[in-house]
Amino acid sequence: MSICVGKDDLLKHMEAVLKRIQTQFNELDEIRERCFEMSRKLIRQSSIAIKHIHRTELDKAKAMLNDAMKIAKELSEIISKHSDVASWGFVQDAQRELSEAAILFSIVSGEKLPDPCELNVCGVAYVHGLAEAMGEVRRLILDGLNRGAKEDVKTLLRIMEETYYLLLAFDHPDTITLGLRRKVDQLRSLLERTHSDVTIALQCAAVISSLQKHSENLKGAQ
Incomplete structure (x- = not known):
């Protein structure tokens, strides 16, 4: 050569x-x-x-x-x-x-x-930011429960639920979405915990309200 x-x-x-x-x-x-x-x-x-x-x-x-x-x-x-x-x-x-x-x-x-x-911002960053925003929405829900703002809690919980279902439709490969599927799985777990927290809090509030009314009725009868 x-x-x-x-x-x-x-x-x-x-x-x-x-x-x-x-x-x-x-x-x-x-x-x-x-x-x-x-x-x-x-x-x-x-x-x-x-x-x-x-x-x-x-x-x-x-x-x-x-x-x-x-x-x-x-x-x-x-x-x-x-x-x-x-x-x-x-x-x-x-x-x-x-x-x-x-x-x-x-x-x-x-x-x-x-x-x-x-x-x-790019689309990938946006959908990741949307998923992470739901963690902040959970904080708002818990704060609403502490304030007794039942209607706000219901509205925020619905937003959280609908966002999860909308993000669930992104079933593209991780090379495109950069790990969005994992974040959506985390959101599902967060949503389940939030549902549980809201249910328990509203049930407790209903029991307390019922006891207060019962107590007032007893006082009125005396």
């Missing part, structure tokens, strides 16, 4: 190719640093928004969400130029957290449910 390409020509070409790749990697590393910091801010803003929602400080929650959505838009613009960014775990985590906060805000405030395009 004879080697036709000269050693020097081959190495020069190799060096030029690798320099171009290294330049690309350096640029991507700078982008990664920017996106990592933006993702951290996005997660922080979304988490704070969720805290405000549970405290019924909806104006503060809305302000945090607006700030978070600006960051998400910046991230989306970077993704449009560098598609690799979309697959980075911390970017997906940030988009999921924003989706969760925005969906929870919609449930509590009664505002229109935002779609992924409005939030500048």
Whole structure:
């Protein structure tokens, strides 16, 4: 076998190719640093928004969400130029957290449910955020039981149930949904526990109410 390409020509070409790749990697590393910091801010803003929602400080929650959505838009613009960014775990985590906060805000405030395009998040992050938002809905249900807000509890439980059944329809491979099936299984377990908690609490409330009425009737008869 004879080697036709000269050693020097081959190495020069190799060096030029690798320099171009290294330049690309350096640029991507700078982008990664920017996106990592933006993702951290996005997660922080979304988490704070969720805290405000549970405290019924909806104006503060809305302000945090607006700030978070600006960051998400910046991230989306970077993704449009560098598609690799979309697959980075911390970017997906940030988009999921924003989706969760925005969906929870919609449930509590009664505002229109935002779609992924409005939030500048991908569909996978959105459905994961929707599933995780149901954990926060459970917290709202338990709080409603403590306050005796029976109608709110029933409404939230129905939202939780319907969301589970809607997500159950996503039977696509994990390579597409990135583990959504496991999250839906966890939601089913959470829903069962919530059903049990609500049933027990309402039964206890009914017994207490019946005893109070009985006590009042006895006092009235004396």
